[in-house]
Amino acid sequence: MFHGGADPLLSARDHLRNWLTMTQLAGSAASNPRFYREPxxxxxxxxxxxxxxxxxPMIAWVEQGVAPGQLxxxxxxxxxxxxxxxxxxxxxxxxxxxxxxxxxxxxxYSCASS
Numbered sequence: 001m002f003h004g005g006a007d008p009l010l011s012a013r014d015h016l017r018n019w020l021t022m023t024q025l026a027g028s029a030a031s032n033p034r035f036y037r038e039p040x041x042x043x044x045x046x047x048x049x050x051x052x053x054x055x056x057p058m059i060a061w062v063e064q065g066v067a068p069g070q071l072x073x074x075x076x077x078x079x080x081x082x083x084x085x086x087x088x089x090x091x092x093x094x095x096x097x098x099x100x101x102x103x104x105x106x107x108x109y110s111c112a113s114s
Contacts, residue, residue, distance in 0.1 A: 001033065002054065002088070004041035012037050016091065034068055035091040041073070049073030049086055070111045075104075087111055 003015040016035060023030040041049055057068035071088040084104035087095045089111035101108025 002036040002038055002052075005037045005039045007042045009042075019091070036071065036088045037091065037094070038073060038088055039086055039095055049075050049084070049088075051076055052088065072106055 001015070001019055003010070003012040005012050016037065019033065019035045023033055026032070038049065038052070051074040052071065054071070057066075057071060060066045061068055069090060073086040073088050074082055075084040075086075077083050085106040087106045087109045089095055092113055093111040094114045095109040096112045097103060098108050098110070
């Protein structure tokens, strides 16, 4: 599951609360679902990132048993050029910026507990 972390209309906290309830009720299957709160993403437009690949990691999980971890978010300009990348961290981790790195490059972040 994923939710735009900057969405002003639908609360990411409500979505997370529903996800947590679902995983608590899932018993032994609780290790299966993942929740991603996408930084800078809103429901109707992506302020910081507008490209994501969720299908590739899901297919790898089902077909090869490789559970998804950190995913990549990408921002493209009108010409399709990459202007920024950000990590999409699985709950309960969030992106933490390395103060010396470029804020527009995913390599300048790590997923860590808040």
